[in-house]
Amino acid sequence: MGTTITLTVNGKSVSREVQPQTLLVEFIREDLRLTGTHVGCDTTQCGACTVHLDGRAVKSCSMLAVQAAGRELTTIEGLAAADGTLHPMQAAFRSCHGLQCGFCTPGMVMSAVDLVKNHGCNSEAQVREALEGNLCRCTGYHNIVKAVQQGAAAMKG
Numbered sequence: 001m002g003t004t005i006t007l008t009v010n011g012k013s014v015s016r017e018v019q020p021q022t023l024l025v026e027f028i029r030e031d032l033r034l035t036g037t038h039v040g041c042d043t044t045q046c047g048a049c050t051v052h053l054d055g056r057a058v059k060s061c062s063m064l065a066v067q068a069a070g071r072e073l074t075t076i077e078g079l080a081a082a083d084g085t086l087h088p089m090q091a092a093f094r095s096c097h098g099l100q101c102g103f104c105t106p107g108m109v110m111s112a113v114d115l116v117k118n119h120g121c122n123s124e125a126q127v128r129e130a131l132e133g134n135l136c137r138c139t140g141y142h143n144i145v146k147a148v149q150q151g152a153a154a155m156k157g
Contacts, residue, residue: 005069009034010078018065024058025049027065028075036076036106040135047134050107050114051075057114059133076106079113088154089113089147098147100138108134112148113155122152 002017009032016031028037028051040048042061049060052074079087086094089112099105108131115121115130127148128141136144 003066005066007068007070008072010074020064020066022065023061024051024063024065024068024073025060027068028060028073031065034075034077038103038106040103040107044133045135046104047107047111047131048104050110050134052110052114056118057111074110076110079109087113089116089151092151092154093144093147096143096147096150098139098144100136104134104136104138108136108144112151116148116152116155122149124149 002019004015004017006013006015008014014032016027018027018031025037025039028034029039037051037060038048039061040046044059044062047059050057051060052058053068054071079090089109093099093105093109098108111131111134115127119130121127121130124145127145131141131144131148
């Protein structure tokens, strides 16, 4: 027996029937077909599933879709402007080459936006510490840190 939930996703109201045990990440990817949010570990270790719920970064593999009912959800697809202009953090990741294979990138970007917006992090040490919950298997994090710092400056300017 399913439960109908209504929430705002990337600025639009969405209502769907979900099973009580459906994870938020499954709802995002399978029901909404927003595949930018990735499933990496299912145990909150890697951060690939990071989205914003009511303006705060959460790992969507560790919460149920029903817990998002009545709330505002932003995925990587909703971060850019409606006209396609990249969010300053997305643009910084592109210009600083803060990605390799791209698998971790959506979660990294969502976490980076949260840490700048809600925590004011921008020094190299702060960025490295704040992104400990996001794993990248391809890079040495140098360009990711540069991208976050550049994105932070653009967000503040």
